[in-house]
Amino acid sequence: MTCNVPFDLLEAFMTDAFKAIGVPEEEAKTCANVLVMSDKRGIDSHGVGRLKPIYYDRIIKQKIQQPVTQFEIVRDMAATAVVDGHHGMGMVIGKRCMEMAIEKAHTYGLGMVVARNSTHYGFAAYYPIMACNAGMIGLTGTNARPSIAPTFGVENMLGTNPLVFGMPTDEGFPFTNDYATSIIQRGKIEQYEREGKDCPPGLVIGRDGKTKTDSAQILKELVSGEAALTPIGGIGEETGGYKGYGFATVVELLSAALQQGKFLSALSGIDESGKPQPYGLGHFFMAINIEHFCDLAAFKKTAGDILRELRASQKAPGADRIYTCGEKEHLAWLERQDKGAPIDEALQKQLIQIRDEQNLTRYRFPFEA
Numbered sequence: 001m002t003c004n005v006p007f008d009l010l011e012a013f014m015t016d017a018f019k020a021i022g023v024p025e026e027e028a029k030t031c032a033n034v035l036v037m038s039d040k041r042g043i044d045s046h047g048v049g050r051l052k053p054i055y056y057d058r059i060i061k062q063k064i065q066q067p068v069t070q071f072e073i074v075r076d077m078a079a080t081a082v083v084d085g086h087h088g089m090g091m092v093i094g095k096r097c098m099e100m101a102i103e104k105a106h107t108y109g110l111g112m113v114v115a116r117n118s119t120h121y122g123f124a125a126y127y128p129i130m131a132c133n134a135g136m137i138g139l140t141g142t143n144a145r146p147s148i149a150p151t152f153g154v155e156n157m158l159g160t161n162p163l164v165f166g167m168p169t170d171e172g173f174p175f176t177n178d179y180a181t182s183i184i185q186r187g188k189i190e191q192y193e194r195e196g197k198d199c200p201p202g203l204v205i206g207r208d209g210k211t212k213t214d215s216a217q218i219l220k221e222l223v224s225g226e227a228a229l230t231p232i233g234g235i236g237e238e239t240g241g242y243k244g245y246g247f248a249t250v251v252e253l254l255s256a257a258l259q260q261g262k263f264l265s266a267l268s269g270i271d272e273s274g275k276p277q278p279y280g281l282g283h284f285f286m287a288i289n290i291e292h293f294c295d296l297a298a299f300k301k302t303a304g305d306i307l308r309e310l311r312a313s314q315k316a317p318g319a320d321r322i323y324t325c326g327e328k329e330h331l332a333w334l335e336r337q338d339k340g341a342p343i344d345e346a347l348q349k350q351l352i353q354i355r356d357e358q359n360l361t362r363y364r365f366p367f368e369a
């Protein structure tokens with residue numbers, strides 16, 4: 001049965017789990033914070049559910065990620081920088097890059113930092129929200145394992161490549177359009193698989209051009225290349241699939257070309273002999289200092305007015321509410337703050353496995369009661 005687990009307990013456990021596999025304490029705290037923030041915002045696909053498959057296993061089993069992050073600034077110009085993450089922790093690299101971008105934007109109005117040789121940095125909105133908390137607009141994107149087929153193609157070429165903005169508002173939470181440029185992303189398919197559910201049709205395409213729905217099979221075939229995700233807008237041109245394809249390509253270009261890193265099929269995480277290898281991901285982070293354009297409070301008010309006017313517009317028959325980006329995450333937090341994160345049975349097993357393997361005996365979870 002799914003069981004709610006307090007966020008504090010999850011964050012402490014993840015911090016200790018990261019420390020146990022070699023991540024230095026402050027960096028372990030950062031990694032755990034990025035993951036737990038995702039759960040707090042209701043993004044279950046990118047929270048504690050990723051601890052084992054995406055971080056723990058890649059560090060200690062596949063050995064394709066370094067627990068100690070060597071953050072090397074390889075080029076530092078006034079408002080821009082290029083960083084090499086040397087396959088360390090993506091969340092640590094991401095946080096430090098956005099801190100640098102914010103610092104540069106304080107001085108120059110704009111700051112942009114790109115990273116090479118990075119690893120999965122978690123839910124993307126974490127970094128733009130840092131900029132919002134500093135009174136700035138934040139922007140980030142990352143490339144990822146090949147997943148999306150180009151329009152009229154069936155081969156997985158582009159990552160799920162999120163393109164995410166954060167804008168401060170007067171509403172108590174920022175605007176964040178926090179999503180992949182595919183209709184669905186792997187984390188959600190992993191979640192469907194854990195829950196024993198099929199993927200809705202139209203989101204995944206096979207080599208025969210037909211849609212696929214078996215979640216477990218899709219996860220395997222995304223790796224073997226037999227299946228690909230469809231871009232926002234869907235299959236073909238009729239519903240504008242080329243628009244999502246274009247945005248995914250923008251993210252690939254900004255993630256890889258500015259830092260001269262790996263791209264597309266080179267990000268498969270598998271070498272020529274079929275063995276796992278570091279992904280070598282690229283990210284970009286931008287901070288825009290609003291005070292260089294207008295008064296921050298005035299910006300927040302106008303931003304809030306725009307969002308409120310959208311939400312107040314006429315609803316479609318049968319719809320009782322219009323949302324704006326970032327609102328559902330805020331509502332999820334209000335709903336979850338006293339309850340904690342829902343942990344399903346498959347995830348409960350993963351947490352117990354990590355606890356036992358790493359001898360973190362002081363932890364007992366509510367689902368063990």
Ligand SMILES: NC(=O)c1ccc[n+]([C@@H]2O[C@H](COP(=O)([O-])OP(=O)(O)OC[C@H]3O[C@@H](n4cnc5c(N)ncnc54)[C@H](O)[C@@H]3O)[C@@H](O)[C@H]2O)c1
Nearest residue numbers: 122123124144160176177178179180185323324325326327
């Ligand atoms: N690190 C990576 O490589 C990577 C890759 C892809 C996605 N991700 C992360 O995965 C997470 C989930 O991505 P996703 O593509 O499944 O997102 P999703 O499809 O669940 O969309 C979530 C976003 O859409 C907004 N939203 C939802 N319903 C809305 C409505 N009715 N009206 C207005 N806005 C609405 C939410 O506020 C949120 O910003 C994100 O946090 C993303 O950053 C990470």
